[in-house]
Amino acid sequence: MNRHLPWVSVVVCVLTLGCLATTQGQVTLVVTDGNITCIKAELSASFLITYDTANRTTSVRVPLPQTATVGGNSSCGGASAPQQLVAEFGVGHSIDLTFSSSKGQYRVDDIKLHYNLSDSSVFPGANRTGVVTVETNSTDIVAQVNTTYRCFSVSFVSVGGVNVTFSDVKMEAYMAGDDLSPKETVCKADQSTTTAPPPTTTTAPAPTPPGIPALGDYFVNSSNGTKCLLARMALQLNISHVSSLNQTIQEVVNLQPNQTTSSGSCDPNNAVLVISQGGATNLSFFFTLNSTSNRYHLNGLSLVATLPDMAAPFSASNMSLNYLSSSKGQSFMCSSEQTLTVNQNFSLNTFQLQIQPFGVTAGTFGQAVECRLDQENMLIPIVVGAALAGLVLIVLVAYLIGRKRSHAGYQTI
Ligand SMILES: *[C@@H]1O[C@H](CO)[C@@H](O)[C@H](O)[C@H]1NC(C)=O
Ligand SMILES: *[C@@H]1O[C@H](CO)[C@@H](O)[C@H](O)[C@H]1NC(C)=O
Ligand SMILES: *[C@@H]1O[C@H](CO)[C@@H](O)[C@H](O)[C@H]1NC(C)=O
Ligand SMILES: *[C@@H]1O[C@H](CO)[C@@H](O)[C@H](O)[C@H]1NC(C)=O
Ligand SMILES: *[C@@H]1O[C@H](CO)[C@@H](O)[C@H](O)[C@H]1NC(C)=O
Ligand SMILES: *[C@@H]1O[C@H](CO)[C@@H](O)[C@H](O)[C@H]1NC(C)=O
Ligand SMILES: *[C@@H]1O[C@H](CO)[C@@H](O)[C@H](O)[C@H]1NC(C)=O
Ligand SMILES: *[C@@H]1O[C@H](CO)[C@@H](O)[C@H](O)[C@H]1NC(C)=O
Numbered sequence: 001m002n003r004h005l006p007w008v009s010v011v012v013c014v015l016t017l018g019c020l021a022t023t024q025g026q027v028t029l030v031v032t033d034g035n036i037t038c039i040k041a042e043l044s045a046s047f048l049i050t051y052d053t054a055n056r057t058t059s060v061r062v063p064l065p066q067t068a069t070v071g072g073n074s075s076c077g078g079a080s081a082p083q084q085l086v087a088e089f090g091v092g093h094s095i096d097l098t099f100s101s102s103k104g105q106y107r108v109d110d111i112k113l114h115y116n117l118s119d120s121s122v123f124p125g126a127n128r129t130g131v132v133t134v135e136t137n138s139t140d141i142v143a144q145v146n147t148t149y150r151c152f153s154v155s156f157v158s159v160g161g162v163n164v165t166f167s168d169v170k171m172e173a174y175m176a177g178d179d180l181s182p183k184e185t186v187c188k189a190d191q192s193t194t195t196a197p198p199p200t201t202t203t204a205p206a207p208t209p210p211g212i213p214a215l216g217d218y219f220v221n222s223s224n225g226t227k228c229l230l231a232r233m234a235l236q237l238n239i240s241h242v243s244s245l246n247q248t249i250q251e252v253v254n255l256q257p258n259q260t261t262s263s264g265s266c267d268p269n270n271a272v273l274v275i276s277q278g279g280a281t282n283l284s285f286f287f288t289l290n291s292t293s294n295r296y297h298l299n300g301l302s303l304v305a306t307l308p309d310m311a312a313p314f315s316a317s318n319m320s321l322n323y324l325s326s327s328k329g330q331s332f333m334c335s336s337e338q339t340l341t342v343n344q345n346f347s348l349n350t351f352q353l354q355i356q357p358f359g360v361t362a363g364t365f366g367q368a369v370e371c372r373l374d375q376e377n378m379l380i381p382i383v384v385g386a387a388l389a390g391l392v393l394i395v396l397v398a399y400l401i402g403r404k405r406s407h408a409g410y411q412t413i
């Protein structure tokens with residue numbers, strides 16, 4: 001039965017050279033059988049899992065961590081057995097992709113997710129324990145044999161009620177070589193990204209910083225039509241990429257609010273804001289609410305961008321972030337410039353930011369809680385003012401003392 005199992009070696013990310021090249025937030029998984037590599041995947045993924053506590057139903061977004069390892073049930077298949085990639089993480093959690101190949105194509109036939117409700121660090125207050133398995137046989141991941149399946153865009157797959165988010169994906173099964181094929185099968189979502197005309201920015205992309213970006217208003221509607229996420233912010237992308245001349249170029253690009261559209265979704269504990277610019281740039285924000293503490297934070301950022309001088313679209317994702325934290329019903333505010341680092345190739349600069357992903361009432365921002373940078377910036381004028389006042393006081397006192405002395409001296413004469 002499992003005759004391939006003994007030869008399937010577990011490849012831990014840290015031990016493979018390829019891992020050094022991968023970016024933060026992304027997981028690299030390699031399935032080998034003896035000296036043959038049959039599946040390689042570089043991807044970011046997260047799982048939006050709904051579960052019950054004693055009082056209510058809640059949901060949690062669980063990222064596929066970089067510590068995920070290739071499980072022993074992975075397989076390079078055989079005459080009748082399919083190829084299989086099992087990524088294990090945490091205590092008893094795993095995602096399992098089953099591939100098949102026919103007519104010059106390979107595809108993901110089946111996705112299984114196992115999650116362990118006994119893990120109270122991930123599922124606090126769950127009203128039951130044990131491993132839950134969900135599965136789908138409906139995926140649209142398909143590619144030509146001897147090409148790499150590439151899907152940088154964010155895509156969602158419903159796996160038995162769990163909403164699985166993939167982004168920044170490069171993956172190949174039924175491999176002929178040891179590494180991903182240079183030829184790619186590009187998913188539909190990325191095709192619309194690349195075939196869209198480049199953004200109609202009037203200025204050619206200059207190496208000089210483009211100045212402060214313009215302020216934009218963005219929002220997400222909930223299913224009943226009320227605004228559930230509000231954002232006002234000026235955004236700047238700081239991207240480091242390899243040009244068509246094979247040079248590493250760092251570019252700073254402003255988003256043009258008048259060329260963007262926003263969309264997304266809200267559920268009680270998770271909210272997504274997607275900002276699209278001219279079909280060539282998609283920036284997604286993932287927020288999560290901890291319903292115990294009633295605090296939210298930005299836990300994921302994902303970017304797909306095609307700039308005019310790019311050889312290939314640029315992508316970056318990180319689903320384990322912790323930025324823009326505040327309480328439900330309040331908005332997070334940061335007038336100062338702040339840098340949200342996603343990985344070594346991408347960071348997002350924000351200016352004049354105010355955002356509220358949860359507890360929006362009547363379409364307006366709740367009480368604003370200022371970021372530390374703003375508080376420090378407010379402190380500087382106060383400190384300078386106090387110092388100046390102190391100085392004036394000292395000069396005044398010195399003058400008065402001096403006057404009194406000379407007066408006294410005059411009197412003694
Ligand atoms: C793997 O390759 C090494 C040398 O590169 C060779 O000695 C070994 O026999 C090979 N193992 C298998 C299972 O092919
Ligand atoms: C957990 O809660 C759900 C919804 O409240 C309920 O349907 C289910 O029976 C509960 N399960 C257990 C084991 O208590
Ligand atoms: C759940 O309900 C119990 C009793 O109904 C209450 O004491 C407890 O505070 C509730 N827990 C939460 C998190 O609301
Ligand atoms: C491997 O698969 C078998 C049956 O498909 C299952 O019983 C076993 O628990 C799995 N092992 C691991 C480590 O997941
Ligand atoms: C599920 O989590 C619990 C608590 O962390 C752990 O004891 C148990 O071994 C896990 N189950 C599996 C199948 O790993
Ligand atoms: C894939 O590449 C291998 C090795 O280069 C070749 O033997 C095989 O025929 C190719 N398969 C397809 C479907 O092109
Ligand atoms: C997929 O699963 C459904 C039920 O879960 C089943 O009816 C259907 O036949 C399956 N399709 C394939 C191609 O296996
Ligand atoms: C998954 O979640 C995203 C964003 O939260 C939403 O747009 C999408 O409709 C969901 N998909 C499914 C199948 O639930």
Ligand SMILES: *[C@@H]1O[C@H](CO)[C@@H](O)[C@H](O)[C@H]1NC(C)=O
Nearest residue numbers: 222223224225226228266267
């Ligand atoms: C719309 O849904 C939100 C939660 O998504 C809820 O807070 C709000 O009260 C609803 N508004 C109406 C008019 O039903």
Ligand SMILES: *[C@@H]1O[C@H](CO)[C@@H](O)[C@H](O)[C@H]1NC(C)=O
Nearest residue numbers: 242243244245246247248311
């Ligand atoms: C690009 O440059 C790197 C080193 O800077 C080199 O290893 C690589 O082969 C070059 N690629 C191409 C296509 O020229």
Ligand SMILES: *[C@@H]1O[C@H](CO)[C@@H](O)[C@H](O)[C@H]1NC(C)=O
Nearest residue numbers: 202213214215256257258259
């Ligand atoms: C968008 O705004 C910029 C300045 O912020 C302006 O130069 C440009 O003309 C505007 N474009 C459109 C299409 O309105």
Ligand SMILES: *[C@@H]1O[C@H](CO)[C@@H](O)[C@H](O)[C@H]1NC(C)=O
Nearest residue numbers: 060121122124290291292293
């Ligand atoms: C939610 O907040 C509580 C209280 O601060 C904390 O103990 C818990 O670990 C948090 N849960 C998650 C999933 O982060």
